[in-house]
Amino acid sequence: MSEERIGDKFLRKLYEKTVDNGIKSIDRNEIGKEIGIIDVHINNLVDELTSDGYIKKVGRTKIYLTDDGRKRAEI
Numbered sequence: 001m002s003e004e005r006i007g008d009k010f011l012r013k014l015y016e017k018t019v020d021n022g023i024k025s026i027d028r029n030e031i032g033k034e035i036g037i038i039d040v041h042i043n044n045l046v047d048e049l050t051s052d053g054y055i056k057k058v059g060r061t062k063i064y065l066t067d068d069g070r071k072r073a074e075i
Contacts, residue, residue, distance in 0.1 A: 008072070009035050010045055011054060014065055015073035025064040 013031050017023065032042035046063060049055045054069035065073065 006035070006037065007045060007049055007054075008075075010037075010049065011065070011069055011073040014055065014063065015070065018064060019070065019073075025058050025062040027061045028063045029061060031063075 010031060013035050014026065017026050017031060017034075028042055028046050029039065032039070032045070037045065046055065046057070049069070050057055050063075053066055054072055055063045056066055057063055
């Protein structure tokens with residue numbers, strides 16, 4: 001079995017913390033820390049996932065899944 005990519009792990013954790021709990025958005029640092037990545041990497045990953053269209057930013061630190069992000073997280 002191949003190792004799960006960090007972006008997919010991040011999206012799944014975001015899905016779990018928001019969609020599964022009925023929450024619209026959450027602090028990206030909370031997600032990053034739960035999957036074991038540090039602040040600089042969280043910012044880079046969020047920028048990448050945003051440019052790929054999987055998440056949207058709200059304010060300085062809040063994020064949420066787009067429809068494409070939900071679909072990818074459900075795989």
